[in-house]
Amino acid sequence: MLRALLRAAAIAAALLIPATTTVPTTTVPTTATALPRAGSGGQDIPRLTDRQGRVLTLRGWNIEDKTHRGEQALTAITERHLRDLRAQGFDFARLLVFWDDLEPRPGHYSEGYLRKIGRILDWADRYGVKVVIDAHQDVFGPAFGHRGIPAWATRTDQLPFTAHPDDWFAEYFEPAVQRAFTHLYEDPDLRSAQTRMWRTLAARFAHHPAVLGYDLINEPMGEARPGEDLATAARRIERDQLTPMYNRLAHAVRSADRDAWVFVEPTPIVGEGVPTGLGRVEDPRVVYAPHFYDSAMEAGSDYDPGAGWIEAYERAVTAYPERYRVPVVVGEWGPPDSGLPHMSRFYRDAMASLGRYTSGWAGYVWCYGGGYCAVDDAGVFRPNKELTVEPYAPSVAGRAVRASYDPGRGVYELTYRAGARGSRVTVLSVPPGTWRITATGGASVVRGPDGPARVLAAPGSRVTVTIERG
Numbered sequence: 034m035l036r037a038l039l040r041a042a043a044i045a046a047a048l049l050i051p052a053t054t055t056v057p058t059t060t061v062p063t064t065a066t067a068l069p070r071a072g073s074g075g076q077d078i079p080r081l082t083d084r085q086g087r088v089l090t091l092r093g094w095n096i097e098d099k100t101h102r103g104e105q106a107l108t109a110i111t112e113r114h115l116r117d118l119r120a121q122g123f124d125f126a127r128l129l130v131f132w133d134d135l136e137p138r139p140g141h142y143s144e145g146y147l148r149k150i151g152r153i154l155d156w157a158d159r160y161g162v163k164v165v166i167d168a169h170q171d172v173f174g175p176a177f178g179h180r181g182i183p184a185w186a187t188r189t190d191q192l193p194f195t196a197h198p199d200d201w202f203a204e205y206f207e208p209a210v211q212r213a214f215t216h217l218y219e220d221p222d223l224r225s226a227q228t229r230m231w232r233t234l235a236a237r238f239a240h241h242p243a244v245l246g247y248d249l250i251n252e253p254m255g256e257a258r259p260g261e262d263l264a265t266a267a268r269r270i271e272r273d274q275l276t277p278m279y280n281r282l283a284h285a286v287r288s289a290d291r292d293a294w295v296f297v298e299p300t301p302i303v304g305e306g307v308p309t310g311l312g313r314v315e316d317p318r319v320v321y322a323p324h325f326y327d328s329a330m331e332a333g334s335d336y337d338p339g340a341g342w343i344e345a346y347e348r349a350v351t352a353y354p355e356r357y358r359v360p361v362v363v364g365e366w367g368p369p370d371s372g373l374p375h376m377s378r379f380y381r382d383a384m385a386s387l388g389r390y391t392s393g394w395a396g397y398v399w400c401y402g403g404g405y406c407a408v409d410d411a412g413v414f415r416p417n418k419e420l421t422v423e424p425y426a427p428s429v430a431g432r433a434v435r436a437s438y439d440p441g442r443g444v445y446e447l448t449y450r451a452g453a454r455g456s457r458v459t460v461l462s463v464p465p466g467t468w469r470i471t472a473t474g475g476a477s478v479v480r481g482p483d484g485p486a487r488v489l490a491a492p493g494s495r496v497t498v499t500i501e502r503g
Contacts, residue, residue, distance in 0.1 A: 078354045078359075078361060078390055079358055080360055089392060089393070090426055091163065092423075093118065094126060094399035095364075096115075096118075096127070096400075097128075097129040099171075103134070106134045107130075108149075112156045115160045121465065122425075122463060122465070124163060124485075125393060125395060128154075131169055132168060132170075132174070132182055133174055133183040134146050135233070136226075150166070151238070154238065165246045165362075167364070168247075168250050168251065170250060171251075172201060173187060174187060177213075182213070182217060186217065186226055186227075189208075190212050194207045211255065215255065218274040218275075218277075232285045234247065235293070239291075239293070244293060245294060248296040250278075250298065252324065253298060253300060254270075256270075263302060268310030269310065271309050275297075275311060276311055279314045282295075283295045283319070296322040297314055297321060298322050298324070299311055303349055304324060306346055306348070313357050314357075314359075321353050321357075321362075323363060333369065336373070337375070338382065343382055347389065360391075362392050366383065366394060369405050371417045372417070377417050377420065396418075403415070407421075425438070427460045428458075429459050430451060430452050431449045431452040432450045434449050444502070447498040448496065451491060452492060457491075460487055463480075469503075471498070471501075472490075472498045473497045475490065476488050476490040476491075476498070
């Protein structure tokens with residue numbers, strides 16, 4: 034997770050953030066094959082789909098245990114996490130796993146760790162939560178006091194490393210850490226080890242009903258060359274190192290799992306409004322999975338609605354999926370202090386923006402406590418994070434025409450043309466509380482005492498669903 038993205042001086046030297054722009058309408062057009070983006074010049078972004086061809090919208094949170102290792106790894110994640118997350122209407126979890134726990138010695142994969150991942154996936158399936166398994170790294174891995182790539186796969190050429198306890202993200206710019214990324218990307222034996230690791234994970238969980246996909250590496254970084262500014266270095270690393278790596282790893286996953294989506298991330302520099310340099314990943318089921326963090330808010334500042342950060346981010350982040358025709362799911366977002374005066378505005382602006390171009394998102398992080406945690410020890414949302422709870426359609430069986438939510442009125446509307454074949458069931462997620470659901474076009478709504486509501490429609494019919502609060 035990204036806390037203090039870049040030091041202010043480095044940002045100022047490397048990046049020019051565009052000024053504020055007009056915010057497009059909050060209406061969310063959602064087509065079964067593409068999501069047109071307001072102001073995109075007629076270009077569009079594909080939507081995520083499931084095995085039945087239904088259009089998916091993911092809303093959820095990251096779940097993690099960065100504290101425990103070895104025999105205690107993943108013990109901080111309990112069934113309560115999945116149960117409580119689902120009870121608020123969320124249907125998606127991004128599960129952090131660590132290569133250093135999975136393969137503590139070269140070629141030795143921990144059966145106990147795999148069983149623990151499987152147990153969490155079983156809980157997710159029990160509560161109807163889709164999961165993306167994220168190969169997470171922070172500051173490369175345990176060689177630098179963090180988690181991720183094993184120490185045995187860390188090569189630094191004896192370059193220096195200095196810890197930065199008050200700004201750990203600055204450690205990414207230490208020479209030893211940057212060189213370790215270069216070796217991971219370039220050394221044939223490390224490439225092979227990473228490929229085998231992913232083949233092992235995908236083979237183990239390819240048939241698990243909760244698994245939607247795999248996030249190949251969290252927030253990848255790299256080594257800048259002399260004279261490069263950060264934006265130039267990021268684009269080169271993405272083009273020349275990340276793109277080949279993603280193609281290798283996607284092939285490894287696909288050799289074991291034919292159906293799962295493969296999630297690929299740019300470097301975190303995209304958070305400063307810099308378009309990625311990633312090239313095409315040659316796989317039919319690729320998801321672009323950037324993170325959505327503002328360096329000022331990560332450092333503790335309040336949201337500044339006039340700064341134009343969300344607009345700049347949206348312009349930058351939509352270029353890649355428009356060019357390569359892949360869906361977007363934002364893998365992490367959310368400030369460390371959600372109680373500042375302008376955070377209510379931030380969450381409303383962010384939810385509107387994410388609705389314009391993504392197939393979904395995972396907030397950071399579903400835990401019980403302070404800081405980034407979604408809820409407190411009692412399970413009550415921390416300030417303003419309840420604004421992430423909205424009605425939505427996790428899956429639409431047909432060609433979705435338009436979906437929108439007006440938070441002021443508490444009204445969600447979905448219009449679509451029911452599919453002519455395959456599943457006829459559209460699934461609705463309704464938050465806790467009193468909500469009224471109606472449907473036109475000859476459709477019927479089925480809502481039991483527990484679980485999501487379902488809409489059944491005749492093939493080819495034009496359906497409008499309305500969910501109203503109170």
